[in-house]
Amino acid sequence: MxxxxxxxxxxxxxxxxxxxxxxxxxxxxxxxxxxxxxxxxxxxxxxxxxxxxxxxxxxxxxxxxxxxxxxxxxxxxxxxxxxxxxxxxxxxxxxxxxxxxxxxxxxxxxxxxxxxxxxxxxxxxxxxxxxxxxxxxxxxxRIEYGENGIEPRHDKCLDHELGNPVEHYRALTKAMARLAAYHKAGNFGLETQQAFPFDAQHIDPGSRIPYTPEQLQAKLAKLLDFVAQAPQLFPEHLRNGGFLNQFVNEAPFVLEHELAIRAALNESADHIALCHWNMNLDNAWFWRDARGELQAGLLDWGSVAQMNVAQAFYGMTCAAEAGFLHAHRRDLLALFVDEYRRGGGPAIDLDELAQLVRLSVAVLGIAWILDAPALIEREIGAIRAIEGRHDPALRNNFLARAQLQLLVVFLSEWQDDQIGAALREFARRAPEDRQASAAQPV
Missing domain, CATH: 3.30.200 (Phosphorylase Kinase; domain 1)
Incomplete structure (x- = not known):
């Protein structure tokens, strides 16, 4: 036919x-x-x-x-x-x-x-x-980048080429908070629930970690081998000091407790709102208003849904520079809390939001990013010949560049935000009936 x-x-x-x-x-x-x-x-x-x-x-x-x-x-x-x-x-x-x-x-x-x-x-x-x-x-x-006051388009995973990305991420954070607050204040009426229904008891099988415990161990072994083969692609703080072995030991905990983690994210009602999931710089455009303040418009709304705002925050920052996040993550979270409340959303606690971001990084990173080594090798081939993260052969290959950046940021977030310790604390506090094993993929 x-x-x-x-x-x-x-x-x-x-x-x-x-x-x-x-x-x-x-x-x-x-x-x-x-x-x-x-x-x-x-x-x-x-x-x-x-x-x-x-x-x-x-x-x-x-x-x-x-x-x-x-x-x-x-x-x-x-x-x-x-x-x-x-x-x-x-x-x-x-x-x-x-x-x-x-x-x-x-x-x-x-x-x-x-x-x-x-x-x-x-x-x-x-x-x-x-x-x-x-x-x-x-x-x-059609957004006319580079014309009429609109900045030229910013490509994904090239934040290091920006002079000062703080303004851009502040503009994105405010936009995310405005949309979420507008929804939580009831300004969409019944339209949002009808168009984007949310069931806290439902965990989408399609979003689950797609590995058995044995498959996860194979992914982790591949990661260790990849870093050993191409250490020049990773910052020193990741490849030295025993961090990778620590990560390999902690990562299976996420698979074991996946259902409990996802349930905790789903059940945090004050944090559930309509969100853009993939709010990287390439999915936005930027201009300055009459006061000179940078503003952001948002593009590419694939997979838009009601979700925990912590998941959207990770989606926004997952392609940023790790050093930038170390310096500014807390301030951006505080900005979201303030703008969310100012726009009519509920008052939420900054530390609680930070913990939900850690859980989001853990479960989404394990689900989506551990295939990066194999994808990079498929795209580049001789990875030992690549001089570093900014080698033209890597920079000019979008998929390889993006996969490496997402992997570096994920590992850096795990180390910098002590996600392993946060997961252990989560398990200690979570009710026993929510500690169901998610060891087998759906």
């Missing part, structure tokens, strides 16, 4: 194109109907022509297009320069993995059109999803 070039959206009931080629063929008529459905375009206005159409590559979700259009009438607020994102093409081996991530992003994009939305996001012109084929499309305003 031939793959379709259009599917009918579950929300709009409009047939929408599933690929770059299908969008070009659908043309101005489809865009007119789509933009009218969301309310981005008045019913008596229309898209008259596509004036620019350029596919570009970046990120892992799917194919993307820089789109320019003309309207019959240039109403105030209409953007002519747009961004289009698709799920991966039919037949792509990664489609099954990445396709479902776009469904919550579509829900969020449509939610963001409401008046008074608390954070800056690209204006949504159309978004829809077809669950039966895991197919999505997102059309938004």
């Amino acid at each position: 031939n793959d379709p070039d259009r599917v009918v959206g579950d929300r709009s009931a409009l047939p929408f194109p599933v690929s770059v080629e299908a969008l070009r063929e659908a043309g101005a008529d489809f865009l007119t109907a789509a933009f009218r459905w969301t309310g981005a375009l008045a019913q008596d206005n229309r898209v008259t022509a596509i004036t620019g159409f350029t596919e570009f590559f970046g990120g892992g979700m799917g194919r993307k297009v820089s789109l320019s259009v003309a309207y019959a009438r240039d109403d105030p607020g209409l953007h002519t320069h747009l961004f289009v994102k698709f799920t991966r093409d039919f037949g792509d081996p990664l489609r099954e993995l990445f396709g479902p991530l776009m469904e919550p992003e579509v829900r969020f994009a449509l939610l963001s059109r409401r008046s008074g939305f608390p954070v800056a996001v690209p204006t949504c012109y159309f978004a829809d999803y077809h669950a039966a084929t895991t197919t999505g499309i997102l059309i938004t305003e």
Whole structure:
């Protein structure tokens, strides 16, 4: 059976194109109907022509297009320069993995059109999803990096090239707190619970640590061998002084107590809010307001959900520089606590939030980051020939660079924040009925 070039959206009931080629063929008529459905375009206005159409590559979700259009009438607020994102093409081996991530992003994009939305996001012109084929499309305003006061785009895992990233992370922290507080204050009404339901008793099987105890031990052994083969890729504080052996001894504790850790994160009601999960610098844009204060808008809302804000904080900082986090983590957490309360969220304790961040780093890091050595070797090959973290061969390979940075930050956080000790304290305090073993993957 031939793959379709259009599917009918579950929300709009409009047939929408599933690929770059299908969008070009659908043309101005489809865009007119789509933009009218969301309310981005008045019913008596229309898209008259596509004036620019350029596919570009970046990120892992799917194919993307820089789109320019003309309207019959240039109403105030209409953007002519747009961004289009698709799920991966039919037949792509990664489609099954990445396709479902776009469904919550579509829900969020449509939610963001409401008046008074608390954070800056690209204006949504159309978004829809077809669950039966895991197919999505997102059309938004295009952020013009490097123009009209907007900073040039900051790439992932290159924070060391920024002169002073403190302002950027403060802006991101405030944006995260504003969205979470807006939700906790009830300003979304029932929309958030309907669009992003949360059940504290449910632990998503898909997010579980995907290893048996034996598989975890193999991952840890691979990590030790990788550091021994390429010590130049790791700061001295990680490769010397016995830390790695300590980490290898402590890491299995996370697998053993995974369910209890995830339950603790889920059950901390004051900390559960609507959050952007992957708020690295590359998923934002920055500008200065009239007072000269740096502000942040947020992009790429794949996997947006209600979650513990500590998990979102780790998602925001997981690609930062380890030395930066050592110096500024506590201040950023304190800033979140203050902004969260100021925006209408509950008063939360700074030390409690810091402990929840430790738990988040532990369980998410073990679940997602221990494959980094194998992925880096696959991308680079002769890792001994790489001179260091900033070697051009590593810097210019996005996947290898990102995996190494995430691994270094994860290990540094484990050491610097004494996560092993925090886990032991957690186990000591946790009720016995929550110390269920999670040793076998779902």
